[in-house]
Amino acid sequence: MSPTPQTLTAERILEATEEVLRRHGPAKATVVDVARALGVSHGSVYRHFRTKAALREAVTKRWLDRTTGVLAAIVAEPGLDPERRVREWLAALFAAKRRKAFDDPELFATYSVLTTETAETVVGEHIAELTGQLTEILRAGADAGAFAVADPATTATALFLATGRFHDPHHAREWEQPGVEAEFEAVVDLLIRGLRARA
Numbered sequence: 322m323s324p325t326p327q328t329l330t331a332e333r334i335l336e337a338t339e340e341v342l343r344r345h346g347p348a349k350a351t352v353v354d355v356a357r358a359l360g361v362s363h364g365s366v367y368r369h370f371r372t373k374a375a376l377r378e379a380v381t382k383r384w385l386d387r388t389t390g391v392l393a394a395i396v397a398e399p400g401l402d403p404e405r406r407v408r409e410w411l412a413a414l415f416a417a418k419r420r421k422a423f424d425d426p427e428l429f430a431t432y433s434v435l436t437t438e439t440a441e442t443v444v445g446e447h448i449a450e451l452t453g454q455l456t457e458i459l460r461a462g463a464d465a466g467a468f469a470v471a472d473p474a475t476t477a478t479a480l481f482l483a484t485g486r487f488h489d490p491h492h493a494r495e496w497e498q499p500g501v502e503a504e505f506e507a508v509v510d511l512l513i514r515g516l517r518a519r520a
Contacts, residue, residue, distance in 0.1 A: 334359065338350075338376060342380070342432075342435075343428045347377075347431050351373075352373050381432060382443045382447075386447075388417040389454075396457055415496075418488045418493075418496070423496075423497070459480075470516060484508060
């Protein structure tokens with residue numbers, strides 16, 4: 322009796338797409354390559370993702386969502402002091418981006434291209450989700466009397482932009498430079514001081 326083939330799911334297609342992108346890069350990777358890696362016809366892939374662009378958007382979203390999930394856990398963690406929550410969230414964002422850049426540089430380069438292609442959709446949604454998380458942290462801090470923040474959403478966007486050097490992929494080469502951790506801490510200290518409620 323021959324083994325039953327694995328059911329073709331969107332998740333399996335995305336895993337295979339990531340491997341194909343790692344191997345071939347975004348310019349050469351095709352839906353046919355993904356189908357071949359899965360042992361199915363390219364029509365089977367198109368039944369899950371109507372176009373190559375839709376597949377690329379989905380795999381980019383999956384990659385970005387890994388970071389969002391880690392940060393969501395910090396937002397939800399009970400009992401954290403508001404300042405510590407901001408620090409941990411920003412540090413986790415920096416660490417996640419550095420890991421992606423250094424642990425798998427080929428895939429990071431590939432996704433840097435893909436995120437440019439999907440900047441208006443997937444990347445925009447990712448940034449909105451991240452600033453939404455920061456907004457939630459700041460709102461809770463203001464409600465607790467720890468932060469003097471009149472508009473948490475505007476302040477969250479400002480914090481995100483102010484720390485861009487430590488999470489925007491365009492700065493990835495700088496993340497290896499000596500002293501970057503100290504620079505990160507100095508920026509975060511300055512921002513936290515700006516958030517504090519005055520007595």
